[in-house]
Amino acid sequence: MGDMVLGGRYELVEKLGQGGMGTVHRGVDRRLRRTVAVKLLSSVLAHDPQSRARFQREAHAAAALNHPAVATIHDVGEEPHPDGPRPYLVMEYVQGATLAEVLHDGPLSVVDAVNAACAVLDALRHSHECGIVHRDIKPSNIMLTGPDTVKVLDFGIAKAFTETATRITGSGAAIGTPAYLSPEQINGSEIDHRADLYAMGCLLHELLTGQPPFRGESSFAIMHQHLFAAPEPVSRLRPRIPPAVEAVILRALGKDPKERYADAGQMRAALVDALTQASLPTLQATAPAPTAPAPTAPAPPVTRTGGRTALRDRFRPSLRPSADSALALLGCLLALLCARGRLVDTAHFGWVAVAAGVAGLVTLPWSTRLACVVSWGPVAEAVAVNSELRRAYAGWHHSYVAIAALLALAAACCLVSAARGQGHGRGAGALVAFWFSATASIWYFLDDLHKLFVFYLLLTLVAVAAVSWEAIGLVRHRAGQADTGRPVDEA
Template sequence: MGRDMVLGGRYELAEKLGQGGMGTVHRGVDQRLRRTVAVKVLSSALAHDPQSRARFRREAHAAAALNHPAVATIHDVGEEPHPDGPRPYLVMEYVQGATLAEVLRGGPLSVVDAVNAACAVLDALRHSHECGIVHRDIKPSNIMVTGPETVKVLDFGIAKAFTETATRITGSGAAIGTPAYLSPEQINGAEIDHRADLYAMGCLLHELLTGQTPFRGESPFAIMHQHLFATPEPVSRLRAQIPPAVDAVILRALSKDPKERFDDAAQMRAALAGALAQASLPTVQATASGPPVTRTGGRTALRDKFRISLRPCADSALALLGCLLSLLCARGQLVDTAHFGRVAIAAGVLGLVTLPWSTRLSCAVGWGPVAEAVAVNSELRRAYIGWQHSYVAIAALLALAAACCLVSAARGQRRGAGSWVAFWFSATASIWYVLDDLHKLFVFYLLLSLVAIATVSWETFELVRRRAGTGRQPGKGRSPA
């Protein structure tokens, strides 16, 4: 399936993202809803058997009912005609970030990061198990890291469809999945339940902490033999700083008998969280009293340093509104990405903190996420509807207006809040005209960072210059040189 192919008359394949045993993943564009999606075109193993395709659709529809922040949403499922037989495809939420497999290339994670990632995955598994869905293929490449403590688990339902397809085609309970993470019951072809996912979680956590899976061998059969008969080496022997309580959780999850593992994902998560809390109990220390605040002329030194002025004016009111709107945009999840909410909260808080010092800086950071949220949810964007002369002209004029507003805001001495608001709305609108979905938010994050850094630098320079000018004026008891 080549580039720019359209599946189902709706999903345009824009870029190949990866390929695995179950199919090929593309970044695509939903032309009907104008949003970026991930499209997995499944391998030919499902293409030749109508009952297998029907089973896959049922599993995909069941997985689509999952509704959890750590589960990648399934939007659609379909089949595309092909000379070799219909090709099933799956349309999923497009998730930006790196897989745990990519993160592990840089070495094992810290104990805290590894446990936090495992707890986030267990939250997703608890939700899926409560809905009667077993993942069957938990491994680092199926987990996307979207933030410091947030993940997205991919491919719910697909592994079961492939397992049942292999059983139907080969007539045996052939194990489908990655050998390093298969539970003994999966290898034996026995009936499995949610505890197979908990066994895979033990393998995953072992790898996150040590950089290697608990069982390794020269062939898949050697690895599967160890899953059945070998005793895993405690992770504390491979990495001394791992707490014994975390070691115990992994060993219990890797029990050969499912009955000896944790009862469910919630119990394993609680054990992990308790082990981490037990290992990181802080040492209570007496808090020393700091020196009293020195006051001069009835004002604190900090107040003198930052020349705080809380007198109400139109500019400060506009800056305050921008900061509050930024916080509301983050809470309202107006932009459906992993990072925007945190960026909007950070911008709103920074704007509120800096408002007493500089309304210009407060406006510069506070209104950015607001304008971005409006641009994302408006019709003022190209969004793959095709270039036309009117759109090009509008985008060019908006960019020119943004440049003029930026100059006006920079030239204003103490005011210019209105110029910042106009700059952000015209700049974000022009960004959404010119760039595709993959790059728009990254450009906005870069622009917001540069604007904040430049404004802080300019305000600091102005403050230093004013103080230097004051220092050159005649003082008491001294005469100018």
């Protein structure tokens, strides 16, 4: 799969999953040097030119959505194939677990389930205002990216498939997951945004109980229940569900769209009110009673002996101007500038670079070696990100592999040289060389999914090793002075 490149641009690295609408792969955008998710659509779209045109039109409409809870669509295209062009969709690569995967560990708490539903409703409100109905809301299409943050996937795809099925079969057959289909989708009636609200009722039912409201031995049995059966109340499956939350679910599962909420915003407001009503008595019952303050022991007297002089004497060697201290200070300033310049377009790098620059300035009086360890790492990473030594550019050509391997060897030698450096704070130059050679090698050998993870891990391990090294040196220094009879406080 790693040899397959779509449109001469998107390298497919790993297959992530497969469903009725096609297969999903993790890929690399060679032009923009970023990890993407690529969905190769089912062959049902490949043999009808009008269906492919309809799919591209729907995908372009969904690409106009701009919301934090909506997975961004980057590109849409067709890949030539002997059996007919294969439509594909290039989306934002989202890290996290789908709600379907989360449900393997059991139902969510009421608070977590309502918070996740509210986040999805925020995304649906935005898409509905833009005239786009999702039509396939289900746990596997929602990624949980944080405690209260989600990404909704596959906007625009379900509609393209539904219209394709209507054109090819002439039946208007329902395309989607039977457990979450609204009655109007099953009947082939006209669909509007309230079909998504019905699916939200099914989703919230499953988040709270671990199962959808309707189950059966076949898809036809499930769809028949959607049309004619009343959903099983969540309180029967999980007795402690607040009645107000259950009322929201029952209204969303109305057979007639007019029985449901008018829009996603109204349903979200009802959920928030229901959660507030359910939590208010609990908060009042669990409020701690006021207690008298416990008596505090008198603070020990502060003694001012020769500690300040000893501290000044301990820091004096590092504060003297030297090439190593200048190199460490330069690394701290560059790390802060790299964070401000956003040279690495990820959510965490800016904060890591700021933390590294500040940590370098704080540790500089104690050890220039430690200051170089924490400050020059993000600087070298920023340079490596913008270099031309890339597998996506150069491929696995033997000469480039040799260059990257020799850089990795040079990084190991530099790290050994820095560790063996004698004297207080020596080896700063070797550490700078280590970071530039190590990050260049990392950014060639690893794909985008693992590069930053390995860099952050390496930065943490080297920093911990440097702190341990300096601490051991300080302990040995104090022990040596104690053996010679000199006061330890004057070390």
